[in-house]
Amino acid sequence: MMASLDTAFWITTLSILGLLVLSAFFSGSETALTASSRGKLRAQADKGSLGAATALKITEDNERLIGSVLLGNNLVNILAASLATALFTRIFGDSGVALATLVMTLLVLVFAEVLPKTYAITNPEVAASRVAPPIRLIVLVLSPVVAAVRALVRVILRLFGVTTDPNDAILSYHEEIAGALALGHSEGVVEKEDRDRLLGALDLGHRTVEEIMLHRSQIETINIDDPVDEIIAQCVNSSHTRLPAWRDDPENIVGVIHSRDLMREVHRLVVEADGKFAAVTRLDLMSVAREPYFVPETTPLDEQMRQFLTQRRHFGLVIDEYGALLGLITLEDILEEIVGEIEDEHDEDAPDPIHRLSDGTIEIDGAMTIRDLNRAMDWNLPDEEANTVAGLVIHEAQLIPEAGQIFRFHGFRFEVADRADNRLTRLRIRAM
Structure with a gap:
């Protein structure tokens, strides 16, 4: 009987220790796989790490992963506690229950929770790569049970009016x-x-060409029916290398004249005429005009940049769904959304668009974009409903304000400093 008791004691003790090791494995695995950076795992996987590749695969469905790990962890913890209670009760009698609870709480806390999770959080990618293969097997084995638990949880949540979408990421x-x-x-x-x-x-x-385009009222264009010498002078004196050309109506764009193409043709005609500039009157502007490239207003900026690079273009005319001209956009405009304002030796020095007053108020042009203002002032004004600051004021006020009117929203005080027709030309803004 004594030999039997000794054998049962050691088998139970070893079983408890083994279950604690499994509990530590599950706890550390959960922390490593949820705390690891998918970007770093992707970099390791690209270098040939099979463990990192496996970790990436199993973390695609975090709900199933965490459900499997928690199920395994709870199983081994409950089983270890049950065996410890039985063992301590056999040795110490009724007081063994309390003693087993105290001992197992300390063992689980130190060796099955804090220790493995501390290691995992300090080396998440390394730990995730190591535990991913066995965890993948455990997920496959426990997936039917986890699926049933997930379904039950959703039913219970639905009873309380909470709906969940398993395909939605918690955080993009x-x-x-x-x-x-x-x-x-x-x-x-x-x-x-x-x-x-x-x-x-x-x-x-997440942004479209309409948000950053140059409005049609600010576009410099060419009337292709103007005298050739006037057009040449306009192109030479313009700060832009590409100018849209129209005929009959400013919105009837028939081509885009590149100053380099124009000068090349002018040079050819003048040389053929033995240096006589009057020969440019024979210039056919449509022969040097490039075909206009039209861009829908709803095109995302990343897609439009790809189109510019693929088609080797730098310039596009923005149109709405009816084909009406709205403005123009260039590759440089898109790049400026990333790196900020790009200026060259031909750009005119522009004054600071933000005039700072002594009381902390700033004065700006109403046409200034909300994004530019946020960047310059490190603010967070919303730009979902309007592109410009004037547009935001009109949207919030639900009317076109008069000069001198004051509004307060989004934690700022807006004062209409000046108005021309239906445009808010100057605004004063102060954080409240």
Whole structure:
């Protein structure tokens, strides 16, 4: 009987220790797989790490992964506690229940929770690569049970009016990266300029050409029926190398004249005429005009940049669904959304668009975009309903304000400093 008791004691003890090891494995695996960076795992997988590739695959369905790990962890913890209770009760009698609870709580807390999770959180990618293969097998084995539990949970939540979509990510990559950049900037690790560039690149897919285009009222164009010498003078003196050409109606764009193409043809005609500039009167402008490239207003910026690069274009005319001209967009406009204003030796020095007053108020042109204002002032004014600051004021006020009117929304005080016709030309803004 004594030999039997001794054998049962050691078998039970070893079983409890083995279950604690399994509990530590499950706890550490959960922390490693949820805390690891998918970007770093992808980099390791591209270098040939099978463990990292496996970790990437099983973390695609986090709900199933966490469900399987929690199920396994709870099974081994409950079984270990049951065996410890039986063992301590046999040795110490009724007081063994309390003693088993105390001992198992300490063992599970230290060796099955804190220790493995601390290691996993300090080396998440390494730990995730190591535990991924066995965890993948466990997920496959326990998936039927986990699926049933998931279905039961959704039914219970639905009874309380909560609906869940298993295909929806809890946090999108865009929000995750943006949050990390904002945190890094607030802690002084990421410079404002670097944050703005990275966020600008991330936002390209969420913004359309309509938001950054140059409005048609500001486009410099050519009337192709004007005298040739006047057109040549306009192209030479313009700060732009490409000018849209129209006929009969400013919105009837028939081509785009590139100053280099124009000058090349002018040179050819003058040389053939033995240096007589009067020969340019024979110039056929349509022969040097390039075919206009039209862009729908709803095209995402990242797609439009790909189109510019693929088609080797730098210039597009933005149109609405009815084909009416809205404005123009260039490759440089899109790049400026990432790197900020790009200026060359031909750009005129422009004054600071933000005039700062002594009381902390700023005065700006109403046509200034909300995005540019947010970048310059490090603010977070919403730009979902309007592109310009004037548009935001009109949207919030639900009318076209008069000069002198004051509004307060989004934590700021807006004063209409000047108005021309239906346009808010100058605005004063102060944070409240």
